[in-house]
Amino acid sequence: MYGNIDITKARVQLKLAERTLEFIKNADYVMYRRLKDDNLEYECMIKNPETLLIEPAAPILIPKQLTHYILIEFANDVMLPPEGELEGYTLMPVDIVVFSLKDDNYRGIDTFSECKVKYALYGPKDEGIIARYYKSRFFTNSKEPEAYKEALVPLEIVNTHNDWVKLKRILMDAVMLRLYYKQSGSFASTQKIKITITSETTALIDYGKQVHGGLKEAKRPLRLSILMHVPRKTEMMWGI
Amino acid sequence: MIESLKSVLESASRVFSAVTFDRVFSALLVFAVGFALAYVFRRLTFRAAYKVVPLHIAKAISGFIYYVIVIIVMMTILSIFGVSITGVLVAGGIAGIVLGFASQTIVSNLLAGIFLYWDKPFKPGDPVNVEGIAGIVQEISILSTRIQTWDGVYVRIPNEKVFTATITNYARMPVRRVELKVSIAYKEDFGKAKEVIARVLDEHPLVLVQPEPVIFTSELGSDGVEITVQAWAPTSEWITVKRELLWNIKKALTEAGIEIPFPQRDIWFRTPLKVEVTTKSTSKLDSIS
Numbered sequence: 300m301y302g303n304i305d306i307t308k309a310r311v312q313l314k315l316a317e318r319t320l321e322f323i324k325n326a327d328y329v330m331y332r333r334l335k336d337d338n339l340e341y342e343c344m345i346k347n348p349e350t351l352l353i354e355p356a357a358p359i360l361i362p363k364q365l366t367h368y369i370l371i372e373f374a375n376d377v378m379l380p381p382e383g384e385l386e387g388y389t390l391m392p393v394d395i396v397v398f399s400l401k402d403d404n405y406r407g408i409d410t411f412s413e414c415k416v417k418y419a420l421y422g423p424k425d426e427g428i429i430a431r432y433y434k435s436r437f438f439t440n441s442k443e444p445e446a447y448k449e450a451l452v453p454l455e456i457v458n459t460h461n462d463w464v465k466l467k468r469i470l471m472d473a474v475m476l477r478l479y480y481k482q483s484g485s486f487a488s489t490q491k492i493k494i495t496i497t498s499e500t501t502a503l504i505d506y507g508k509q510v511h512g513g514l515k516e517a518k519r520p521l522r523l524s525i526l527m528h529v530p531r532k533t534e535m536m537w538g539i
Numbered sequence: 540m541i542e543s544l545k546s547v548l549e550s551a552s553r554v555f556s557a558v559t560f561d562r563v564f565s566a567l568l569v570f571a572v573g574f575a576l577a578y579v580f581r582r583l584t585f586r587a588a589y590k591v592v593p594l595h596i597a598k599a600i601s602g603f604i605y606y607v608i609v610i611i612v613m614m615t616i617l618s619i620f621g622v623s624i625t626g627v628l629v630a631g632g633i634a635g636i637v638l639g640f641a642s643q644t645i646v647s648n649l650l651a652g653i654f655l656y657w658d659k660p661f662k663p664g665d666p667v668n669v670e671g672i673a674g675i676v677q678e679i680s681i682l683s684t685r686i687q688t689w690d691g692v693y694v695r696i697p698n699e700k701v702f703t704a705t706i707t708n709y710a711r712m713p714v715r716r717v718e719l720k721v722s723i724a725y726k727e728d729f730g731k732a733k734e735v736i737a738r739v740l741d742e743h744p745l746v747l748v749q750p751e752p753v754i755f756t757s758e759l760g761s762d763g764v765e766i767t768v769q770a771w772a773p774t775s776e777w778i779t780v781k782r783e784l785l786w787n788i789k790k791a792l793t794e795a796g797i798e799i800p801f802p803q804r805d806i807w808f809r810t811p812l813k814v815e816v817t818t819k820s821t822s823k824l825d826s827i828s
């Protein structure tokens with residue numbers, strides 16, 4: 300479950316998708332362990348944590364941060380007529396971050412993914428960008444994301460081009476992307492993503508507002524927060 | 540020559556006498572508005588052009604427009620101060636000749652440094668190979684370029700040599716191809732081996748999905764069938780992928796029961812070979828011992 304860990308208990312064990320997280324309370328520290336099939340993957344001793352928190356994060360941190368872009372390719376193409384509009388959903392992968400908080404300071408102590416991690420080049424080999432890659436589908440109705448692996452992405456597609464267009468993928472920037480999650484649950488979602496198609500091969504991605512009510516906004520890992528370049532929109536220049 | 544120098548000095552004295560608050564204000568205004576306009580026009584041209592022409596042409600067009608506006612702005616500023624453009628060009632030419640004769644090597648290194656800065660074939664931190672000297676660029680100064688070779692040796696190369704050298708920059712492109720060669724025994728099924736290798740590539744997070752990896756039979760060798768694997772990785776992770784993939788493929792092929800052959804020769808004789816075998820009798824051996 301996402302949200303706060305009850306560190307008043309002597310031992311807390313959480314089973315996510317394939318991994319188990321353990322928090323063992325000692326005199327003045329908490330021993331945190333991440334296990335997969337009973338094999339220890341990571342452990343960390345946290346001195347006097349005020350709060351420990353598990354949250355979904357943009358999937359760009361594993362195995363290390365190579366990019367801040369996420370490329371979602373649809374298994375089903377979406378055709379839109381001139382001036383056509385369509386609302387729907389897709390799914391994107393999430394990384395999971397365990398945060399330690401004290402006063403106003405927070406720090407990610409562990410980052411991992413329960414999802415298969417792959418990257419792809421978006422654009423030509425000389426100028427393209429590396430993006431976290433995920434194959435999903437375009438859904439017309441809301442879809443329950445796979446727990447701890449995916450987040451729901453509400454989409455609004457607008458075709459401003461004067462011809463039919465085929466949308467096969469979307470490129471999102473993690474710097475602008477916000478993730479929201481259900482406390483003590485496993486549901487995660489992004490804000491609404493608006494795709495304005497400007498030609499047969501180009502589109503503009505806008506980052507809207509939260510769609511689902513009652514969700515908490517996830518913290519952004521420090522590495523994402525300190526990125527200098529903060530664009531408001533993402534341009535898809537090399538194919539849609 | 541004396542006439543030209545005289546003209547330059549006259550221009551300079553005209554400039555200093557022409558420096559008034561109004562002119563400085565006008566020049567600053569032209570500078571600010573001009574550069575803002577150049578920036579806006581470059582962006583607008585690029586955004587309009589990249590939809591209809593290839594990206595590099597769009598960049599070239601927008602860049603050309605930017606520099607044309609910048610040159611017009613600079614000329615306007617000079618004319619505000621009453622500077623004759625012809626005089627400046629002549630003075631520059633003369634100064635260049637004098638300096639060139641006085642310190643040819645230093646000037647050529649300096650100019651090469653300026654051109655390198657303009658051309659930007661690499662930046663500090665890039666892994667490069669400058670005519671056989673390979674390593675990480677530490678510093679690019681106005682006169683020389685310093686490289687730390689892979690084995691940690693410091694090399695200083697004069698910019699003049701760098702400028703004319705063949706430069707390979709391994710970090711310039713976002714992606715780089717990893718190429719591996721693996722052999723399987725003739726009796727093995729290539730389809731099965733290809734599946735195993737494809738699975739290894741798919742499981743590695745840093746092997747890119749796009750551009751798609753390629754696996755093909757590249758040679759029917761003397762010891763086995765040679766398979767070439769070409770996979771793309773982020774440039775910064777190329778060496779990691781290269782190091783990990785070969786062993787991962789070897790392990791996966793062994794686990795799948797696919798034989799990786801070692802060099803061997805089968806020797807055939809045209810005629811039956813007569814072999815004389817002599818055996819030592821046990822009794823004789825016993826007597827020796």
